[in-house]
Each structure stands twice: as C-alpha cells, then as structure tokens.
Amino acid sequence: MKPKLNNQQTLFMILFKIIIQLYTWITLPLYFIIQQPWNHRRRNENNRLRIHRHESDKSDMTDIYIRNDSGVYDHPIFEQSTLTKMFQETIRINRHDQPCLGYRKILEEIPDEKSGGGKVRKYRLSSSYKWLTYMDVDKITNNLAQGLMANGVQKSDRILIFAETRVEWMICFQSILRIGSPIVTVYANMGIEGLKHGIEETNVHTIITSLNCVPMLMKTLNQSQQNSVKQVIYMDGDVGKKIIENNQQQSYPDANIDDPLVIMYTSGTTGTPKAATITQRQFCASIRALYTIVRNVAHSGPLHTYVSYLPMAHIMELTLEIFFTLFGVRLGYATPFTLIDSATGLAKGQKSDLQSLKPTIMTSVPLVLERILKQIDEKLRNTSTISQMAIEYLIDYKAHWTSRGYQSPLITYLISSKIREKFGGNLRVMICGGAALDPIVESRIRAALDVILMPGYGATETTGAAFCMDFHGLDYGFVGAPMGDVYFRLRDWNEGGYSVRDKPNPRGEILIGGDLIVIEYFRNSPLTSETFQTDQNGIRWFQTGDIGELYPNGYLKIIDRRKDLIKLQNGEYISLGKVEAALKRSQYVENICVYGHIMSDDLVALITPERNSLKQLAKDLNKSDDMNIQDLCNDKDIERTVYEDITKMAIQSLLGRKEIPRRIRLVPDVWSNETGVLTAALKMKRRVVEKMYRQQLADLYSNHDNNNIDANNNVAK
Numbered sequence: 001m002k003p004k005l006n007n008q009q010t011l012f013m014i015l016f017k018i019i020i021q022l023y024t025w026i027t028l029p030l031y032f033i034i035q036q037p038w039n040h041r042r043r044n045e046n047n048r049l050r051i052h053r054h055e056s057d058k059s060d061m062t063d064i065y066i067r068n069d070s071g072v073y074d075h076p077i078f079e080q081s082t083l084t085k086m087f088q089e090t091i092r093i094n095r096h097d098q099p100c101l102g103y104r105k106i107l108e109e110i111p112d113e114k115s116g117g118g119k120v121r122k123y124r125l126s127s128s129y130k131w132l133t134y135m136d137v138d139k140i141t142n143n144l145a146q147g148l149m150a151n152g153v154q155k156s157d158r159i160l161i162f163a164e165t166r167v168e169w170m171i172c173f174q175s176i177l178r179i180g181s182p183i184v185t186v187y188a189n190m191g192i193e194g195l196k197h198g199i200e201e202t203n204v205h206t207i208i209t210s211l212n213c214v215p216m217l218m219k220t221l222n223q224s225q226q227n228s229v230k231q232v233i234y235m236d237g238d239v240g241k242k243i244i245e246n247n248q249q250q251s252y253p254d255a256n257i258d259d260p261l262v263i264m265y266t267s268g269t270t271g272t273p274k275a276a277t278i279t280q281r282q283f284c285a286s287i288r289a290l291y292t293i294v295r296n297v298a299h300s301g302p303l304h305t306y307v308s309y310l311p312m313a314h315i316m317e318l319t320l321e322i323f324f325t326l327f328g329v330r331l332g333y334a335t336p337f338t339l340i341d342s343a344t345g346l347a348k349g350q351k352s353d354l355q356s357l358k359p360t361i362m363t364s365v366p367l368v369l370e371r372i373l374k375q376i377d378e379k380l381r382n383t384s385t386i387s388q389m390a391i392e393y394l395i396d397y398k399a400h401w402t403s404r405g406y407q408s409p410l411i412t413y414l415i416s417s418k419i420r421e422k423f424g425g426n427l428r429v430m431i432c433g434g435a436a437l438d439p440i441v442e443s444r445i446r447a448a449l450d451v452i453l454m455p456g457y458g459a460t461e462t463t464g465a466a467f468c469m470d471f472h473g474l475d476y477g478f479v480g481a482p483m484g485d486v487y488f489r490l491r492d493w494n495e496g497g498y499s500v501r502d503k504p505n506p507r508g509e510i511l512i513g514g515d516l517i518v519i520e521y522f523r524n525s526p527l528t529s530e531t532f533q534t535d536q537n538g539i540r541w542f543q544t545g546d547i548g549e550l551y552p553n554g555y556l557k558i559i560d561r562r563k564d565l566i567k568l569q570n571g572e573y574i575s576l577g578k579v580e581a582a583l584k585r586s587q588y589v590e591n592i593c594v595y596g597h598i599m600s601d602d603l604v605a606l607i608t609p610e611r612n613s614l615k616q617l618a619k620d621l622n623k624s625d626d627m628n629i630q631d632l633c634n635d636k637d638i639e640r641t642v643y644e645d646i647t648k649m650a651i652q653s654l655l656g657r658k659e660i661p662r663r664i665r666l667v668p669d670v671w672s673n674e675t676g677v678l679t680a681a682l683k684m685k686r687r688v689v690e691k692m693y694r695q696q697l698a699d700l701y702s703n704h705d706n707n708n709i710d711a712n713n714n715v716a717k
Helices: 007-035 037-045 083-093 134-150 167-179 188-201 211-223 241-246 280-293 315-326 353-357 366-381 385-402 409-423 439-449 525-531 576-583 611-620 629-634 636-652 686-692 694-701
Strands: 049-053 064-067 099-103 106-113 119-125 130-133 159-162 183-185 206-209 231-234 260-265 275-279 305-308 330-333 361-364 429-432 452-459 464-468 487-491 507-513 532-534 540-550 556-561 565-567 573-575 589-596 603-609 663-666
Touching: 007 037, 007 385, 083 134, 083 167, 083 280, 083 315, 099 134, 099 167, 130 134, 134 167, 159 167, 159 188, 167 183, 167 315, 167 330, 188 211, 188 260, 206 211, 211 231, 260 280, 260 315, 275 280, 280 315, 280 464, 305 315, 305 353, 315 330, 315 361, 315 452, 315 464, 353 409, 361 366, 366 385, 366 429, 366 439, 366 611, 385 409, 385 439, 409 439, 429 439, 439 452, 452 540, 487 540, 507 556, 525 532, 556 576, 573 576, 576 589, 576 636, 589 636, 589 686, 603 611, 603 636, 603 694, 611 629, 611 636, 629 636, 629 663, 636 663, 663 694, 686 694
Parallel strands: 099 330, 159 183, 159 206, 183 260, 206 231, 305 330, 305 361, 361 429, 429 452, 603 663
Antiparallel strands: 049 064, 064 487, 099 130, 106 119, 260 275, 452 464, 487 507, 507 540, 532 540, 540 556, 565 573, 589 603
C-alpha cells in the first residue's frame, strides 16, 4: 500500500520526478553512446530456436523446435560418457587444493522461548566457512564408498538418503555414485506415510540419515512391516573408519550410461507419492542443457561461490549442485534458519550464512523472492514517507530502463549495492525455478539487487530445468528458451481455448522431449504410459500439463495450467494459479488459496497474512496492541482492508470480474513444508489446503446467494 502524502510531500515528489526526468533526457545521449543498448536489444530479440522437424500432418501441434546453439560442448568434462566419469574428471582437472565444499560448524545450540509457549532452536556458528578441497572430497568420498561396500552394499542395492541439505549429502551422493547403487530420495514433508511408502515401494537396502531426521525415520520403520532395510547409517558418525585403518580397497563396478542413478519422489501436490527413475543418461543430458545457458560460469568456476540451502531431494537443487561441483564452483552449505540476517535460527550477534559466505550465485523459488521483496518494502516503510516513495520510484525507474538495455550506475551505487550487502555483497546471478515467477516481482528484484535473475522451467520428469532465461534476457515474465539439446513443441488444448494457430503467438500445452526425460515412474506403468510417449524418431516426450505461449525470439511464457483450471456453475473457466499470482502482490498476503465450488459462480479465498504488515495495519486502524494473530485475522475491519487491497491488485492485473474472489478468510496458521501445506519447492498443496479448511470454505459460501452449498461435496476427502 502506497503511503498517503500531504500537500508538501506531493509537491516534493512531483519536483523529484521532474528532476529525475530532466537528468534522464540530458544524460540519455551519453548513456546511449557508452552503453550501446541496441546491442543488448538485438541479442534479446534474436530468435534462439530452429525447427528440428516439420510436422505438417499434425495440425494440432507446432513443429518440433530445438535451441539453435545446441551441440557446442567445449569443456573436457564432456569427453566423459557417464556422470561417474565426469566426477573423476573434475578431480583431475581442478587443483587439488582448490576449495570444493564448505560448511559452518555449529558451536552451540540454544533453546529459545517463542511466543505461544513453544521453543525454537537458535545457533551459534563459526564466523567463517570451513572448506574441503577437491582432494579432501576425493579421499572422503572414496573412504565412504569403500566403507559402504565393506558393509555389504552392492550395485543392485537401493540406498535412501534421508537428510536435510548439508555437505555430507553431496559426499554421500558422490560415494554411492562410485558404487553404482540407485539413490532414493524422499521429502521429509511427505510425512510418515509418504516415507513409509517410499521405503517399501523401492525395497530400500540401506538408509543414510542425519540425527535431525532420526525420530521421524524410527517412527516410520516401527510402523513398516514390509520394508527390506538392512542397515541405517548416520551422517554424523565415522563411516569408512574401518577402511582407513585396515587400508582395504575393493574395485568399483563399471558404470553404464543407462544405469538407474536416482529414484526421486516428486514434490507433487496430490495423490499417492510417485517416483521418477532417472539414469546416468538423463543427468548427463541435464548437465549439457545447463551448460548452454551458463557456459561463461562453467569456464570461470573457481571465481564463483554458490550457496546451497534448498532441499537436495528436489531435482532443481540436486542438478545445480552437481553442475557447479563439476565445473569448479565452490559450494557453501547453509540452512533456511540461518540464511539471512532476520532468520529465526540465528543467535544474537551471529552473522548470517550469506554474510559469511558472500556467494556470487544463488538459487531461489518464487515464494522466497516474494518474501525478500516484502522485506525490502517493510524496511522502506520504516523510513520517512518521502524516502520510501523516492526509493520505490527509483527502483521502478531502474527496472524500466534495464528492460530497454540500459544500466543505471547511479541508482546501483546509491541503492542496489546497499540492498545487496544483505546477501553478502558479491551476489551476481540468481536462478529461480519451482513455480511461475510474477513479472513485477522479477523486475523489482532485478532492479533492487542489480543481479542477473534467470527464471527457469522444468520438472522432476525433465531432470531439472528444460527452459531458462539467458544472461542477455531483458524481458520480464518469461522462462526463456529451451536449453541445450532439449526438444519442445506446443499442442492444442481445446477445453481451455488455446491453439497453436492463435495470433499473434501460438499457445498450447507444453511438450518437452530429449535425453533428459526420465525413463519411467517407478513401478507405475499406467501413469508412465499416460504421461510419456516416444515418437517414431525415438524422441521421448513428457506431457507437462502446463500451457505456454511462444514468442518470436524463442522465449516461452507460462500462461496457465490444466490442473489449476476449474469450471464454475455459469460454465466459465477460471485459472486459479493465475488469480493467486495476481493477488499475492498484496503486501498483506503471505500465501493464498483461491477456491471455486462447482455449484457456484463465485470464487472465495483463504489467505495466510504477512504478519508484520498485518500488525502495522492494525496499528494504522487504531486496534488494540494486545491482539494476537488469531484476533487480527478475525477482525472485520482488518479483513475488509485486506480485501480492498487484493481487489486493487486484481484490477491492476487486469483480472476479469469473475476472477476476483467475492469473499475471503484470513487464517492464522503458518503454511510451510514443515506443516505439510507446501511442497519442498514451496508450492501449495491445493487439495491439502481444501481438506484442512473444508469447514471454513463451506462457511464462506453459506448465508450468501448459494447458501445450500456443502463444500464437502467438492473437496478432496
């Protein structure tokens, strides 16, 4: 919400904008000559695609496209045919004393009282990162692999890694890779039933876990009567010590390009958990695909530092860590609880992980970027009204000119560099995936932090990203072009009204093909046959269920999702994801679930509020200081103001009248992956929310025009 200005402040802002515009037009010729924006625009507008094959006999599909610079793999890593050999090659070509994997030692764990009577852990950490060199990693990895083999692990045995993101996760991954055993990954937020299902379905032989995950694992094993687990190994122990002492060495099995490497349970939001079987071939294809986008980073790896904090059981994080390790980039491990200065796990006086590590590359998901932007806005609200308005104007000003190929060095120096200090000061590249990124969030993050922000698009089924914006991309709201050796096409979706013959741009369901498509859903032939197809030329295709629009420069925009489409009683189709993305722009919205009943022609919404903004709103409305979060959510004045704000966001986003929720309910609960409401990629589990708030949804429809509606008839049981 923009602050209200008095007459003097309004006059100041008018004069301020006039001065900025005068400065712009006076200096524009100089910037035009020095920065040569036409070159940036030309690179941005060049078509990145070529037609791989015409499909004139299929009127409901586009031709098959591929990136026009695919096939340029000028690095020694690509002389190797398997991921196993690639890791051996990176040990050879990188300096043995070169830092590889880093972590902070926990010096003390402090229980801290939390409002509400609960406790939260706070940590005292080492001020600097401790680094393992490439030689250290090679030795530790070999010792662990030999230790596992001495404990009876064979190539055919499946090993579950069940732990939070940490340096030992990557070491275990590389160790098991040497043996050739398939690695099973399961998200902790799948719950005991999900973990039990994964252990039993894959017949896990060995489990490697951390002490933090032991309680849940033990409960699961106690409830499981059909598991094949022979041993549980703790990351915090000394696996391989016996091998070091006795100097025993066994030869490793030969690796094959089609060996199953990972059986990864997806972060899917509905139904029985499904696992994708990913072979060495798919991981190698994913490495090649990434290389076409960040080739310059790959050739200057030792100059970069990557911060790892997202779940390694998620395909995006795992593939990026593998890629950066192979090309000499330092990996520093962090946790969401100690990542930034305001993180809940930092004891008083402790530096955040970002301040200590000072990364140059960071991966994020849209929800995290939205939170970062809201934190920036919150800090601005703590300044004077004039300062807030001026800085917001300058950030929007920078975003505007950035999209036209210009840089704004003065704003970068005065504003962006100060904000970037919160991220360690060296951040240059942010990669974003996991869900659709709001163009406004994208433009403001790029401007505020002065970083290259690269949204991407992919899935577990595509072994990570299949599309990504490149370094030269200027446009907002796109996921880029297909990456190296990735095939793609669009197909009509008549029910949603999308066609490859639409003007000005073709639209339809996104189909992705190539070697990076996983071979199957583990032990689920019906779903495999339904989701994947192999054409007459041997290209394997994944039907994503997402709707895209293809632009002339080869960039793809995600515009809809089949599973998010609902049909209201009046016959109108509504994209829930599109509505939610628009309403999340409100400063009062932390997360939102829009819901439509099949017997109604209205939408309603459940909102988890952004708590600091809600408290400030209560203060502005002269509410009592004693109100807790439950009281704030139940207050009708607060609810009315929040509703007015999301309605304003809807209008600004050009939503139709029927796309705007008629009623809302503020809920005090925290939606997170720990509470089971969000996936590990921080995407909402829609059916879980609908089931959890079944009564509240029914109440939103009761005593209105549709007071005979029972939400239970339309909510997942």
